[in-house]
Amino acid sequence: MLSWPGAWVRRADRIDSSSSIQQESTMSRRIEDSWCGVIYGWFVVIGWAVMLGQWLKTYVRHMSSPLFWVLYAVCLVGLVFLAVKVPSAIAHVRKSRAICPHGLRGGNPNKRCERCTEDLEQQRQLLEEARQENERRKRIADSAANLRQEQLRIITEQRLRREDELRSLSPREFEDACSEMFRRLGYSVRQTPYSNDGGKDAVMTKDQRRYVAEFKRFARDKGIGRPHLQKFLAAMRDESADRGFFITTSYFADTAIAYARKNSIELVDAVKLVSMMREAFPDSDVLAVSAMCLNCGEVHAFGLDESAERTCACGQTVVCDVLGEPMSVRSILSMPSCERCGKPLRVVVGRGGKFWGCTGYPNCHFTKDFSAADAEQVGWSADA
Structure with missing residues (x-):
């Protein structure tokens, strides 16, 4: 519960104090309401209402007259309006007559004090410089992240x-890597779910022919026998495939080789898989990797046998950590291209969900929806 007269003074003091910390001691004092002030304030308001009623009663013969209540309501609205406007008026007067830190009355708000004006302009310049510096650092951070992703892609292609x-x-x-290998070799690839895939990991097309592929990452000494291929042949028939690819990092037993030869299944063991990877990623011989200084944006090249840290000319330590990172298969997956600048798009997670954003940001602001069709094109789940 507040008293209107007390609230006027308190609100005016609050508005004054928010203008500047330096002027707080010279502009006004805060008056705290007490219970006496609250009771006094409401008595004053009630007294105004009673006096207003008696005054109107003198000029209006009957209180039941509609004219009496209309005038009474109009006057009460006027009192409420004054209750709202008076604190702002008091604050404005006090602020306009406040003594600035340099001793001049009304110097700061009325721009009469040259030193206050200079200080205000200097503060604005500092804020603008800070804003520009934040934008510069953000651009460098985005560019450094894109460069790191590109270096990670190159390293991953070499290691594959x-x-x-x-x-x-x-x-x-392993499924993602093999699927991307076939895309690079000219196949259109649709990956199946990672579980309950029906005995196949990908369905592919090329030259109007349909293929089914199964990818098995096994240890070197764990061979593939005929039972694996029998299950795979059933999946081929379900898809009406012309041919199948059974790929593994181990080897195939003689019974599996004989069975595959009779049923249009091409077997790809570890040796042949490495050969296909080299064909799919031919330009992956890396002699050096790059990292960007987060302070000045300079790009530094690191040899494969060099230390992962270096001091930039600006004094900032530049860290190159991509060589110690595990392989990022997703970094090599085929991405849609930007329709404006042609650079690859990347998946960005925003407040509204996933969307494609250009890797050329902030120079390019192109975005597009992350649709189920796009997810299928690159072998990603739209919900992953």
């Missing part, structure tokens, strides 16, 4: 051409 690296992948990563 090694048999031991292929075995180090998880089953899901």
Whole structure:
């Protein structure tokens, strides 16, 4: 419960104090309401209402007259209007007559004090410089992230051409890597769900022919026998496939080789898989990797046998950590291209969900929806 007279003074003091901390001691004092002030304020308001009623009663013969109540309501509205406007008026007067930190009355709000005006302009310049610096650092951070993703892609493509690296992948990563290999070789690939796939990991088309593929990441000494291929042949028939690819990081037993030869199944063991990876990713010989300084934006090249840290000319430590990172198979997956600048798009997670954003941001602001069709094109789940 508040008293209107007390609230006027308190609200005016609050508005004054928000203008500047330096002027708080010279502009006004805060008056705290007490119970006496609250009771007094409401008595004043009630007294105004009673006096208003008696005054109107003198000029209006009957209180039951509609004219009496109309005038009474209009006057009460006027009192409420004054209750709202008076604190602002008091604050404005006090602010306009406040003594600035340099001793001049009304110097700061009325721009009479040259030193206050200079200080205000200096503050604005500092804020603008800070804003520009934040934007510059954000641009550098975005560029550094894009460069790191590109270096990770190059390193991953190189490592996929090694048999031991292929075995180090998880089953899901191995499926993604093999699917991308076929895309690079000219196939249109639709990956099946990672579980309950019906004995097939991908359905592919090329030159109007239909193919089914199964990817098995096994240890070197765990061979593939005929039972695996019998299950795979059933999946081929379900898809009415012209031919099948059964790919593994191990080897095939003689019974499996004989069975595949009779049923249009092409077997790809670890040695042949490495050869296909080299064909799919031919330009993956990496001699150096790059990292960007987060302070000045300079790009530094690191040899494969060099230290992962270096001091930039600006004094900032530049860290190149992509060589120690595990393979990022998703970094090599085919991405849609930007319709404006032609650079690859990347998946961005925003407040409204996933969408495609250009890797050229902030120079390019192109975006597009992350649809189910796009997810299928790159072998991703739209909900993943």
